[in-house]
Amino acid sequence: MSTSFDPTTAPILATYARFPLTLVKGEGSRVWDNQGNSYLDFCAGIAVCSLGHCHPSMVAAIEKQARTLIHVSNLYFTEPAAHLAQLITDLVEIPGKTFFANSGAEANDGLIKLARRFGRHCPNPETAEARHEIITFNKSFHGRTLGGIAATGQQKIKDGFDPLLPGFRHVPFNQLNALSEAITPETCAILLEPIQGEGGVNTATPEFLEGLAKLCKEHNLLLMLDEVQCGFGRLGEMMGWRALGAPDLQPDAISWAKGMGGGIPIGAFWVNDRPASDDGTALSSLLGPGSHGSTYGGNPLAAETSLAVLNEIADAELPANAMAREAQIRETIASWKHSAITAVRGKGLMLGIALNPEVVKAPEGKTIAAHLCGELLTNKLLVPPAGPDTIRFLPALNVTEAEVAEALSILKDTLDSL
Template identity: 60%
Template sequence: MSHILSTYGRFPLTLVKGEGTRVWDEAGNSYLDFCSGIAVCALGHSPKVLVDAISQQAATLIHCCNLYHIPQQEELATLIVEKHVKLPGKVFFANSGAESNDGLIKSARRYGHANPQADGSPRYEVLSFKQSFHGRTLAGISATGQDKVKEGFNPLPTGFRHLPFNDLDALTAAIAPETVAIILEPIQGEGGVNVATPEFLRGVAALCKKHDLLLLLDEVQVGFGRCGDPMAWREIAPELEPDGISWAKGMGGGFPIGAFWLSDRPLDRGLQSAPENPATLSSLMGPGSHGTTYGGSPLACAASLAVLKEIADKKLIENVRAQEAHIRETIALWNHPLVTEVRGKGLLIGIGLDTEKMSTPEGKLPSIHLSAELIKSGLLAPPAGPATLRLLPPLNVTTEEVDQALKIVHSTLTSLQTSP
């Protein structure tokens, strides 16, 4: 009998070892891993550069609380701001994507108090989008536009509304006096690998400027090279200047770390001229406004520094773009009846499934059934919603490994195709 809470619907597989793009189960069977811990293992499993960084830092100083200065934090924040975001701002280090998004939501609430409605009451409402996913905390599931994650947790925190993704008219009509921010994923991962259009992102940014709203980007699954640029939003609308960004997953390569960034832009409405008010957006989150016990530890920051430097030094983003093109070209050549489209960017690829032509056992979602069948053939690839298969290989995946994985996907799809 297991003593672990049954909060996960696990596949019948126990993994005990990983190296590069491969993992092994307890029976010694090998699998190509195109799940990567759900976009976490950016360099694959147990890469030497990460193992060495963790080992060396663990032998020096594992933990230091945030009452004191941590040089690895400063080095990592400088790298993120100057080489990745490339916009003036400040970083807070957390432990996960959910924590990072909670930090953005708290920052929006703080902004709504400093910059209130016309009658002086705080602005508090955060608009998000259907099929989004922003974490499993109460604030995270309140911001998430999927009802399934909310079941049984009422009453949820108020101040969130969910609108159709890529629908600028619906968003324009929804903005109210109490609205303070808009949060969105440039590419929705868990919701089906849905990509924001350039027109939509630019329209959101214009609405934020017009109505004095914060533009918050959730890059937890898509950031730091996964989608072909260090910042995924730059692959869609490079001129955007967000107010806040959240990250986690791939930035630690498997070691738990998250972060959020706030812009240094001056506050509007003359607030910067009042001595009792802070001068920039980032300075709203001053001492006592937010905190963490473990976030930004020397060990976590050393791990992230190693990962981000390796991505840059080995020019892995070039590989991401090349492998995306190869994957798209290969799947297009299949002309497979079960494939409706290929969505996503970089190495966040969603293969849309024609579930009407697919043999699926009663009571099972087609995408989950497909993932289970792929395991039998030696490939790990997670679902994304009921009708999408995700491919999330490491950023250093080779063409040979991509071809092996796609061969398994093709043969498995064919085996599940119903007779015409």
């Protein structure tokens, strides 16, 4: 290939507003572009690279499995997928079963199908008609499939894709009365992110989670958690919802992706083994043979890599590091008393830094968050936006105290210059 080739001119659909940056190498919390410039990576593939780039344990797992068995059909069992499913059930600490996919969007589509099956198995007791409606929340994000965008509570994600999959109702986040009033005889499930990522890093309160769980029991609804961005250590607990102060919450189903593979594509959803109805049918049995599938989901290479990532997160006590680095970030930003920052939202290493639009200005056609991300990139710090007025800190879970201090210094200098 010619050395003059410019990847930014490649014939790739412009579905992303990409920054003019071509990355060619990564190590730990740093990446390098094709000009040799180094950047501190606090985007981490948008919460994907849990161990940073090219972590030795992950590289070793990929190399070993690539020489052993990369892919077989899901018509057969494999040891990596079996071990990974057992590890997930052990981490959830509730008996259940897992389906492996390739992404968070696919995992969430699986949850939607589970809810539809549940609504058919447990119909409206008065009319005996199947229930199909799922309640989600304003500012939520559940993926880019047609099912995912129908579930998402952001109009900009839906525009231009009508007619959407019916059966979704969106209500305000953290407002229990609004949720209670939205439940209808057709409602079969509630789906939420414990912390909304793309919608601005908005955290569910313990009271809301507890009230939501109570409503699910009262109305026989599935409680489904989307932990695609917040799961597996990022919030300071291996299960994200446990970090939010509602320890008695018992989810019926959970979706994951992003950080569970460290960069290798993998997604999953787990389903509780509890009885779905009085006849004793297990909830996890509602998706039986032929009801769902994935050609590549849980193949040996992806599953073995995920095992290495999740075991390293636990063995290296990275959830505790996430909490320590959160405290460092919050204390440092609070000490600035900076007029450009209005709040720090989130938990662990899923933090949103909200910007003051009266102080941070952007060129016409750009949000202040996207503008600041571009300025930080110029100063060699990579972060993603979260809505129009919030940037995210989503570094690797093993990011060091010194690296966090460096990132904060770049952020402050950049805000001062604006």
